[in-house]
Amino acid sequence: MYQFRYHKPATLEEAVDCYQSAEDGIYLAGGQTLLPTMKQRLAAPSDVIDLSAIDRLTGIEVTSDEVRVGAFTRHDEVARHEGIRRRLPVLAFLAAQIGDGQVRNRGTIGGSVANSDPAADYPAAVIGLGATINTNARQIAADDYFQDLFETALEPGEIITRIDFPVPSRAAYRKFPNPASRYAVVGVLVADFDGRIRVGITGAGPCAFRGTALEVALQGNLNSAAIEGVEVPDVGFNNDLHASAEYRAHLVKVMARRAIADLVG
Amino acid sequence: MAEAIESGIGAPVRRKEDMRFITGEGRYTDDFSQRGQVYAAFLRSPYARARLDSVDASEALAMEGVLAVLTGQDMAADGFGDLPCGWTVKQKDGSDMVTAAHPPLAHSIVNYAGEPYGLVVASSVAVARRAAERVITEFTELDAVVNPALAMDSEDIHAGVVGNLCYDWELGDASATDAALAAAAHVTRLDLTNNRLIPNAMEPRAALGIYDPGTGEHTLYTTSQNPHLERLVLSAFVKVAPEHKLRVIAPDVGGGFGSKIFVYPEETAVIWAARKLRRPVKWTAERGESFLADAHGRDHVTHAQLGLDEQGRFVALKVQTTANLGAYLSLFGSSVPTYLYGTLLAGQYKTPNIHVEVHGVYTNTAPVDAYRGAGRPEATYVVERIVEIAARELGMDPVELRRRNMIQPADFPYQTPVALVYDTGDYEASLDKALQLIDYAGFPARRAAAAVAGKRRGIGLSCYIEACGLAPSKLAISLGAGVGLYESGEVRVNPTGSVTVFTGTHSHGQGHETTFAQVVAARLGVDIDDVELVHGDTGRVEFGLGTYGSRSLSVGGSAIVGALEKVIAKGRRIAAHMLETDVENIDFEEGQFRLRDSNRALSFGEVAFAAYVPADYPEDLEPGLSEKAFYDPENFTYPAGTHIAEVEVDVETGVVALVNLVAVDDFGILINPLIVHGQVHGGLAQGAGQALLEQAVYDEYGQLQTGSLMDYCIPRADDLPDFLVDTTVTPCTHNPLGAKGCGEAGAIGSPAAIMNALTDALGVNDISMPATSEKIWRALSG
Numbered sequence A: 001m002y003q004f005r006y007h008k009p010a011t012l013e014e015a016v017d018c019y020q021s022a023e024d025g026i027y028l029a030g031g032q033t034l035l036p037t038m039k040q041r042l043a044a045p046s047d048v049i050d051l052s053a054i055d056r057l058t059g060i061e062v063t064s065d066e067v068r069v070g071a072f073t074r075h076d077e078v079a080r081h082e083g084i085r086r087r088l089p090v091l092a093f094l095a096a097q098i099g100d101g102q103v104r105n106r107g108t109i110g111g112s113v114a115n116s117d118p119a120a121d122y123p124a125a126v127i128g129l130g131a132t133i134n135t136n137a138r139q140i141a142a143d144d145y146f147q148d149l150f151e152t153a154l155e156p157g158e159i160i161t162r163i164d165f166p167v168p169s170r171a172a173y174r175k176f177p178n179p180a181s182r183y184a185v186v187g188v189l190v191a192d193f194d195g196r197i198r199v200g201i202t203g204a205g206p207c208a209f210r211g212t213a214l215e216v217a218l219q220g221n222l223n224s225a226a227i228e229g230v231e232v233p234d235v236g237f238n239n240d241l242h243a244s245a246e247y248r249a250h251l252v253k254v255m256a257r258r259a260i261a262d263l264v265g
Numbered sequence B: 001m002a003e004a005i006e007s008g009i010g011a012p013v014r015r016k017e018d019m020r021f022i023t024g025e026g027r028y029t030d031d032f033s034q035r036g037q038v039y040a041a042f043l044r045s046p047y048a049r050a051r052l053d054s055v056d057a058s059e060a061l062a063m064e065g066v067l068a069v070l071t072g073q074d075m076a077a078d079g080f081g082d083l084p085c086g087w088t089v090k091q092k093d094g095s096d097m098v099t100a101a102h103p104p105l106a107h108s109i110v111n112y113a114g115e116p117y118g119l120v121v122a123s124s125v126a127v128a129r130r131a132a133e134r135v136i137t138e139f140t141e142l143d144a145v146v147n148p149a150l151a152m153d154s155e156d157i158h159a160g161v162v163g164n165l166c167y168d169w170e171l172g173d174a175s176a177t178d179a180a181l182a183a184a185a186h187v188t189r190l191d192l193t194n195n196r197l198i199p200n201a202m203e204p205r206a207a208l209g210i211y212d213p214g215t216g217e218h219t220l221y222t223t224s225q226n227p228h229l230e231r232l233v234l235s236a237f238v239k240v241a242p243e244h245k246l247r248v249i250a251p252d253v254g255g256g257f258g259s260k261i262f263v264y265p266e267e268t269a270v271i272w273a274a275r276k277l278r279r280p281v282k283w284t285a286e287r288g289e290s291f292l293a294d295a296h297g298r299d300h301v302t303h304a305q306l307g308l309d310e311q312g313r314f315v316a317l318k319v320q321t322t323a324n325l326g327a328y329l330s331l332f333g334s335s336v337p338t339y340l341y342g343t344l345l346a347g348q349y350k351t352p353n354i355h356v357e358v359h360g361v362y363t364n365t366a367p368v369d370a371y372r373g374a375g376r377p378e379a380t381y382v383v384e385r386i387v388e389i390a391a392r393e394l395g396m397d398p399v400e401l402r403r404r405n406m407i408q409p410a411d412f413p414y415q416t417p418v419a420l421v422y423d424t425g426d427y428e429a430s431l432d433k434a435l436q437l438i439d440y441a442g443f444p445a446r447r448a449a450a451a452v453a454g455k456r457r458g459i460g461l462s463c464y465i466e467a468c469g470l471a472p473s474k475l476a477i478s479l480g481a482g483v484g485l486y487e488s489g490e491v492r493v494n495p496t497g498s499v500t501v502f503t504g505t506h507s508h509g510q511g512h513e514t515t516f517a518q519v520v521a522a523r524l525g526v527d528i529d530d531v532e533l534v535h536g537d538t539g540r541v542e543f544g545l546g547t548y549g550s551r552s553l554s555v556g557g558s559a560i561v562g563a564l565e566k567v568i569a570k571g572r573r574i575a576a577h578m579l580e581t582d583v584e585n586i587d588f589e590e591g592q593f594r595l596r597d598s599n600r601a602l603s604f605g606e607v608a609f610a611a612y613v614p615a616d617y618p619e620d621l622e623p624g625l626s627e628k629a630f631y632d633p634e635n636f637t638y639p640a641g642t643h644i645a646e647v648e649v650d651v652e653t654g655v656v657a658l659v660n661l662v663a664v665d666d667f668g669i670l671i672n673p674l675i676v677h678g679q680v681h682g683g684l685a686q687g688a689g690q691a692l693l694e695q696a697v698y699d700e701y702g703q704l705q706t707g708s709l710m711d712y713c714i715p716r717a718d719d720l721p722d723f724l725v726d727t728t729v730t731p732c733t734h735n736p737l738g739a740k741g742c743g744e745a746g747a748i749g750s751p752a753a754i755m756n757a758l759t760d761a762l763g764v765n766d767i768s769m770p771a772t773s774e775k776i777w778r779a780l781s782g
């Protein structure tokens, strides 16, 4: 790790100021992505701005049609939260699949969504549920948020404050974990909003995306047979040590089928 | 006495050392620090093969806290020798293997990514690492040779090593084997790869070098499995310091699996830098350095042919292997794919003709050397996979085919066609027990039930044999070993009757402090807590060859038994004097020196006290009660057994679940079954890792792709079933403990069992290890 200056602002405004006046600042949330990168000397920020003291980033609110999760909420808290487990069990289930106990005790939803690792789990929920990303400056719709490998709609210095998930009638998530890292080789979230189907896919491409062909096939016909004939082309899919693009495309379908089976029994 | 019996031979005593380990009180190399200590960071090659043109350290040297930047050039100028290979393999034509010079720090050419060519020494780790990045090194990149199968047809990477061939070695009768194959009723052919593995001990390698300018003494704390060998190599070959001026201490060591047997560049450089700078110098590897620069394991490409007659009896086995030795020969790298591999190809069977040919090749990858099992897992994999395939091809039950060919108890001692003489065993006893434990008869029903659930279930066996306690010295040396293979033991009885035991073996997870104490406590009749084991320090232990090849108990324990017998013999003389009788009338049992046919006796403690306070003492006897012994085994020991695996494959995804793993092993007499089972569990986990998860991958440029635990998959608890582990016993016939060794068997037997189960489930002959879900999916869709 290289030397850096450490800041712990108490408000969003202070955090942003801090970022703006830093030569090469970076926000720190749970540190589960950032700190390993710094330890391996792959990142050398001049200033690390710890978001943990900012009250506005915490808190979970569950209403009848929305679950609002503060950006600084740890994965473990989402996994165990009573209200989330009742209103949006798929999100609690997804959070419980992330990494291991230590990672879930530190990592945050805001950090995960800001980072947009192609193999991260939360992006499947953000896309699949059509969440809204709230930042210190604006609201961003899920469909506009993920842009490319580790690239999102966030402007430099912009801070995610909260993520609002609409509550579907039902939803299921299936993940095919990488045996080494336990990140998602492929993860598919299928959500049914009173017959309107959304499919969020992570792991397969450079960032999470909607499975539109699957959505079309499932519209008004939510059963696994409906997607049998759907082609999942592997164009642009990740192709690495752990899985070829072709295998990932295959897994997208299998995970989708299993998620649908979870929904319709 | 109840205590002694509860901790006697065969008692499942909890490990004495565990309290210190699990409460964080263990002391590992990195836990030792000295006043004035400074820190090293190594300069490592970013290329797999390159010419080292220049090293410009000016910017680094200008940094605050940087003491020195030392390079391979500097080391060579200081007269340091190359790192030697400890085993000279003779080629087919009688010539010696071709050894490529292995300077501890590269000075003109680098030959693998991560190879050290210098080090920065600074006041902190952080400064040292940052300074290392500021050293500007010019390289001219050269084409790397990465794939061992193509190495012999690639550009030579070492001057004078034609075709990158270190050796062309053979064992067995080639023409008889060819003739028998030609005449065989059936020949099974199989191409196999044995995947390259990275050891991943929990504690990374580390070294702390200390130089005392007053006495000229060098002290090296390091993560070694064999500190005396380390000292010998560093002084005799590398010329670091004379042996009597060099003390090597290997304190608590957090796992090795073979990878800490070898003498590495880093500790060599650290002790050199300490003397040069007159400051204690410490280095502790980062996990990433372990991946790059620890010796890797396995990495074979093999073609095998098994000939059978009409009755299914094996008539010949012919094996051709290319073994990747890496960029340089590591300390025992040459012996692993030869004497620890070819000699094991008879397995448990009476195959009359065996011939093996091994091409050991250099590539631009990290050196390859012994890793848990070392050669024997590779041999077992060849034998047990091809036997299984032969059974399938002949439509025979694989159990029946094995039985038909097994060496029977009446056949011992059994001379194999590949040099070894097996002393004892009862292979069918282990086989039968394993079949019973896994409920082999019930498998078809389990397979049918799995099919209903959409899963493919398979079962597979592996009836392995291995050779432990490498021996005897004279034979090994005649075959090229550069060191003896005996062990030393010392039993120092203290005046109060407690006992300090010294062994030249080294415990880095094996539980010696308990097992050896049990041996001593049982023989002397003292409490196990009154026995302390000392190991891992050349300044305290006379000599030794360390721990590898499951040798510690069978060889090191036997040396201790030798010393114990001398202690008892002397004790009897003292007791005879005190009881006013002749020594022949004194019996020693359960801690008492007894006058035969009387009720007069002296306790062990009383005799020990008399030895140190010699008031009533024989005239012609030296005082004191402390004895040493060396033990040189007359043969290897031959642990053997049957492992059976059951797997279930999810046909949609290709994910395989290891649902059952049974191991029944014959390790001879068990001193502590709890420790033995623990060793087997660890080995089985590593075997499962090799079969299903682990693979070191280099890209075509020789860059390691699996350089972290995010990409290199070692098994975790949820990857493994509850193991069913049991033993059978045929005592080793030639050592006083009857023990054979249990440290590696789990990793030796299990990969073949798992892969036989998997290929049974899929109905294919082979899938290369590790059998990832994608490979399985492809096999299913192909």
Ligand SMILES: Cc1cc2nc3c(=O)[nH]c(=O)nc-3n(C[C@H](O)[C@H](O)[C@H](O)COP(=O)(O)OP(=O)(O)OC[C@H]3O[C@@H](n4cnc5c(N)ncnc54)[C@H](O)[C@@H]3O)c2cc1C
Pocket: A026, A027, A028, A029, A030, A031, A032, A033, A034, A035, A036, A051, A071, A072, A097, A098, A099, A100, A103, A106, A107, A108, A109, A110, A111, A112, A114, A115, A117, A119, A120, A121, A122, A158, A159, A160, A161, A181, A182, A183, A184
């Ligand atoms: C061993 C291991 C296994 C893992 N397995 C999984 C897995 O299975 N699935 C999975 O999804 N993830 C996994 N992760 C990643 C983990 O979930 C991380 O917690 C997450 O990716 C990042 O969250 P964080 O809070 O730790 O963010 P940090 O590491 O602190 O930050 C990550 C990035 O996000 C930025 N950032 C953080 N918060 C904000 C914010 N509020 N606004 C704007 N930018 C912000 C930071 O500046 C930084 O660039 C794993 C991590 C590890 C170490």
